Amino acid sequence: MTAALYAYLFPTAASPSQFAPPKLLFSSKFSQIPPHFSHLSTRILRTASRPFSVAKLQSVSSMAEVMERVGSVKQQLQRLFGEALRDKFPDELDIVPIITPCKDLRHGDYQCNNAMSLFAKIKGRVPEFKKPQAVGQAIMDSLPDSEMIRGCTIAGPGYVNVTLSTEWMAKRIHKMLIDGVETWAPEPPVQRAIADFSSPNIAKEMHVGHLRSTIIGDTLARMLEFQNVEVLRRNHVGDWGTQFGMLIEYLFEENPNWEAAPTEAIGDLQGFYKESKKKFDADSDFKERAQKAVVSLQGGEEKYRKAWAQICETSRREFDKVYLRLGIKLEEKGESFYNPYIPKALELLSKENLIEESEGARVIYVGGITRPLIVVKKDGGYNYASTDLAALWYRLNEEKAEWIIYVTDVGQREHFEMFFAAARQAGWLPAEEDKYPKVSHVGFGLVLGEDGKRFRTRATEVVKLVDLLDEAKNRCKAALIERGKAEKWTGEELEQTAEAIGYGAVKYADLKNNRLTNYTFNFDQMLNDKGNTAVYLLYAHARICSIIRRSGRDVEELKKVGTVDLAHPDERVLGLHLLQFPEVVEEACTNMLPNILCEYLYNLSEDFTKFYTNCQVVGSPQEISRLLLCEATAVVMRKCFFLLGITPVYKI
Template sequence: MADAPEDNTGSLKEQLAKVFEVSIKVTVPDESQVVPIIAPCSKKESGDYQCNNAMSLWSKIKGKGTEFKGPQPVGQAIMRNLPASDMIESCSVAGPGFINVKLSTQWIAKSIQKMLIDGIDTWAPKLPVKRAVVDFSSPNIAKEMHVGHLRSTIIGDTLARMLEYSKVDVLRRNHVGDWGTQFGMLIEFLFEKFPDGEVNDQDIGELEVFYKASKQRFDGDKEFKETAQQAVVRLQGGEEKYRKAWAQICEISRRGFEQVYRRLGVHLEEKGESFYNPYIPGTLDLLRQKGLIKNEAQAIKFKEGQVIKIEGAKVEKNKEDLVIKIERGQVITIEGAKVIKNEGAKVVKIEGARVIKTEEGEVIKNEKGEVIKNEEGKVIKVEEGQVIKIEGAQVIETEGGQVIEIEGAQVIEIEGKDIPLIVVKKDGGYNYASTDLAALWYRLNEEKAEWIIYLTDVGQREHFEMFFAAAKLAGWLPTDKNKYPKTSHVGFGLVLGDDKKRFRTRSTEVVKLVDLLDEAKRRCKEALEERGKAAQWTPEELEQTSEAIGYGAVKYADLKNNRLTNYTFNFDQMLNDKGNTAVYLLYAHARICSIIRKSGKDIEELKREGQLKLERDEERKLGLHLLQFPEAVKEACTNLLPNVLCEYLYDLSEKFTSFYSECQVVGSAEERSRLLLCEATAVVMRKCFYLLGITPVYKI
């Protein structure tokens, strides 16, 4: 019989998998590349873990002249062939070959004590990737960070921390919105207010107020709007005066962002839209060379004698005020089986049509002035002889039967999508897709990233699906989603108020992130003062603890939820010291630290000379859960779900509470051993807090 592998690193599941891999190779030597299926036992009385390969192996080998008569004999053979291992105390086979494993209690204790000596980082999981980019936070220049940036910032930071802990080189990227047409508006307004060019931060005042004032001017003054549009051209052309003004606006915003990041303990490297802008032309050329970028054309066929008018950008209502808007890729059919394909998200207007029939025979009667949107890809039929105006091209009038093709935007067609991915707008300008493609090319080729992770709200999911699909068409990414390099969109839901609508102030303004953090700290400080801590602690301790609990409560209230769901922001709930809250968890950690302090024992000496024993059931349950920490981190990393780690942390706190209520620590015969178990729990809790971006507190 082969010996068990000597490598005892990795999670419990991974270590057990190495042991079972040896046995499976002996049991079914002709079956190659069998991956052991290890999972926690569903019934705890059966064991700690189980191997579930017997049934799948039986389905492969039956009919091949095997000696086995069913899945249970396969399971029995795998169990018999297990190599000797210190980690396994006993095994049993149940049902159709499930192999239940009870781990050695002595081995659990030794593993925990070894971690206390070698450090928690020796428990870090291993991931099959060396370098990752995490693209998160990404606020817009000239606008303050608000509650909408909260989820991207703290979820992204937690994912980056977990990947870093797992020995991945993480490039934290802040893809700020620092380029685009809005800067012409801001710069021109700046010049108008300060014609001599001498301006400082105080002159501009609150940047968001400045932004709103410039936007109001832009929307209400045609001449100012034209000048602002020219300013964009000058900025993009590199004129010194405009670049200097742009840089100043960006710097003011950047300092505001940094104040928020400092309070949240978040570190990012800014590489905004302006950084990737020079790479866009070359990136698009690469895609053109592969034949992926096409000119979006509108093929128009019509019956002889009909008149098709294709108007310019000017929008004109017809005499009946009947407007029909259709989405890109939908088809308008004129009576007589002649087809108009509108593939440019243009506005189609029909003069004089009273009845529109959809492909399903549904009749929609238009009243004067009614806007009808057809967003389901249905065919709209109109009466013969009507005039159809398509916005967005030069005026063409034809009365023959020929086909007219009008050049539109430049696009990449994505299989399975009704609309293409626009990479160059009709006016020749770039958009999010062109910037994202250039950024992806840079991250893959210049930064050598193997995993690029994007954090935005779930509403942008389709954009990322199409953008990733385009990258696969270009050959930048493998079509197999399990292979690297790969991209992932980490979508998240909305932050809601108690009314279940977007979280806003009473005046319906978006809640500023700095105000939210101030309020969290204020409430925590008041609660601590009510408990008499102002008299017991120094002012600095009170401030630091208020920040740790307040900011931690805000983070944990978000992170404990599945990121795909919306969640309700409620200060009273998140600052509750009972239940699954950061306050409860921080208090639990502080209580453990207090137990160790009150014992008067030197915990470092205990680590070296003491011996951890898990003799009571509650001790063993807590010890086993501690050893499952690497599994929780790996699952959270692999699935990009921070709530998995939150669930682990809360369960750890609950198991410690059960242990402490059943097992006396200080003054007991088992004091030295149980203090080591307390210390191990505190060490794992602190690492969980660190990965979640929460500062632990040591006394309450």
């Protein structure tokens, strides 16, 4: 690969060494060539999944064609400014182009902000540059010609403001309509990732506390998948441990014939768990039998294994009711799956002299934290840390994951920090947290009631997630009936629309908040059809679809014969917002903040409203172009909805 081509394809990488693998191979089971060695070629070869084939990449006659085919607007500008920086400042190879959207569109569309930092590096060494403005001017003067840029200006301490070509913007939007929004997908950060989310406990109902993990994890997985990353969606359920002795023994005592009718034997899962726990705490003889049952289960006795499997299966059926409503896909690999790998993982850690004895337990001390990470309890049993370490070993060695994302509440942050630190000390992960393979803990705050306390029912019980979702759907259905939709729609249309809006409202009300903060659960607010809510956005999308339908035009035909024109200022603002979609997805995914995508979607709907208010569509001389712009907005909105796990509605 030529240096120029490398720079165009990877504008934010200082050099190819950024992708070199860390020294972490601790098992022959790791592939002969870890995925990190082939990271550069993999990113190029993945373009084969898009209209730009590998053959075309090998035969391009100019960098302009590479730029046209690969990357977002921001990435393309990074490549152009990267070339300018290398041309004018060849000795400063570690300079990465800093490109940001302009906050004030009167000054331009994008901005290159390298002048001040570069001036600080070269001041005194390069006499010709007396001020940062001179550096900015030199960068601007060295920019290669490109049809995407209409003009540049220098502002402030050397900022290079860029105004995009309106004609180029229009052509890019039209091309997306023809080729599909998937062609706007950002370059993938890794080849394979694991998203570990939801993770309820067997024999306990899923409640509102699981809501955030489930939908945040699903959205992160969807954003990675949109970037052509292979995502292994893992449901790390709590299906192993001492509580199962209690549950199994209670099942045997209360339902001696449980094998004849296993489903009926357990009945209400939450009640079953509560009653068994009550007896465990109050009856010492039962407690002793329960503890022996754990030994029998872990020893593999058939009767105990069958009872355990039945309890797990009953739980899964309850979990699936939630996942079906939310449209969530997960593959279960619970604690029991990783249990056989724990001894091997601990042996590897011991060989690195990381495990030591402490008050009868086996622990790992990690730098900067006085409290040790317990990996084997005093009684010889394993815990969360030992299971998580074994799971990490498996995911790195057997599943070859390059990025592992754990979505749990912020209260578990310290556990993950210690567990990650132990893995780095063992060499399982690189010392630098931003190098691959890497791990990330995605923490989130609490769901609160209107009283500011943890969201519960009046009876102080946690709210079942199934009940909460059904309540949202029923409220939406009642509102639709009140608006007279029951008379115009079929029963199936009414049910589907109520589900789409109700479930979408619950998801969006959560995702639009920064995940690290607590948020207040309020049905009235989330189901409001005004403001930044899913209801408002779904209605906005339906209105766009209605405009297109009322025109009587066939949009597919218009794509073939028409063109997009962004002559009006509000058309241009909307067009620019559409073009920024890929970089917003990339930012939201990189920072693991779905609220960034929600903010983009809301602002897109606001820009469309301004456009539609000031630009007549149907019956205007620009009807074809403006219908195509309506369709482009609807396409991007639908992709945003999909990434957020929300089903769009087409009429309302």
